[in-house]
Amino acid sequence: MITSKTTLVGLLGHPVHHSQSPLMHNTAFTSKNLDYAYAAFDVSPHDLPNAVKAIRALGLRGVNVTIPHKVAILPQLDEIDPLAKRIGAVNTVVNENGRLIGYNTDGLGYVRSLIEETNVDLAKQTVTLIGAGGAARAVACTLAESGVQEIRIINRSREKAEQLAGQLRLMTEARVVEQREYQQAVEGGSLLINTTSIGMYPHTDEMPIPAEWLHSGLIVSDLIYNPLQTQLLAEAERAGAKAHSGVGMFINQGALAFELWTGIEAPVDLMRQTVLHHLQQGGN
Known part of the structure; x- marks a missing residue:
């Protein structure tokens, strides 16, 4: 009461x-x-x-x-x-x-979860980050401080992406991905992270990227936790990738x-x- x-x-x-x-x-x-x-x-x-x-x-x-x-x-x-x-x-x-x-508390919470659930070696990761908002900032900065090799940023607003990349370059290699290079960035990375709300309930059939870009060499991480398995994570598992939920x-x-x-x-x-x-x- x-x-x-x-x-x-x-x-x-x-x-x-x-x-x-x-x-x-x-x-x-x-x-x-x-x-x-x-x-x-x-x-x-x-x-x-x-x-x-x-x-x-x-x-x-x-x-x-x-x-x-x-x-x-x-x-x-x-x-x-x-x-x-x-x-x-x-x-x-x-x-x-x-x-x-x-x-x-987002970044620390994310990295703790990622390591606990995937046993990832962060020092070996090339990260493709979808989004450049508040959650993306937290995750990217914490990953950069944790020693990932590179962070590639995919975002609709180039200005926001450039601001984030500039901040990250103080800690690790970072760049903004041009639209024509989106597929190459995903296919050439080892850790794909969706920080946007695309695929969140109730729009659970949506995905931030085409399923055909996913492959078995990826860890695919989605910050969305509702639903537990987003369409992105379901397609990642079908492609043989390791899936990591936002929960x-x-x-x-x-x-x-x-x-x-x-x-x-x-x-x-x-x-x-x-x-x-x-x-x-x-x-x-």
Whole structure:
């Protein structure tokens, strides 16, 4: 039961109806006997400044931030954690007595999941990254810091891709892929990562690239976790590639956010079981 003493946290995104974050976090709070409640707020880009003001006005302990606000929220905050500043995107906000501090737990959550589930040797990887938004920034910067050989960026907006590539070149080789070279970049890489929302519920029949570009020498990673197996991952398995779902990243980044808000170690196994059970039951 939510009372006047309940600590509120939430999610800012657009759309958010598909998110498993409320279920995952509320289950975790209950298991730790914490009087916290998590809600998802559908916030249009136009309304983001007012939503950030509401965090202070309503006394929320913090929020998660998802598509399309991870970059746009930066100027609205009082302080940015150094890692989030390097990435150039925020996915978690903590309210410290009215002072809003932005963090990024996406990149670390992603890399932990990728290594745990695929045993990949990052130092040997040539990465083809689809997208250049907030999630792409987090993943790419963390992979670059982890020592991948090269990151090739495929993105509709060349300007955003060039900005990201310029940042990455401080840490590793990086370049923007021309449209005519998309197929060659995918076929010549070893790790393909989709950071866009293409293929997310309810548009589950969509793919960011043609299936015929996939091959058995690839690890294909999709940051989408709903559905658990996107069309991209299904086609990757048919091509003999190793598939990596976004659910592990989602759980790990959520656990890190939980700890930032509460100061308590997150029940990671329970969070994983909760999300997987719901998704396997067809929950959306």
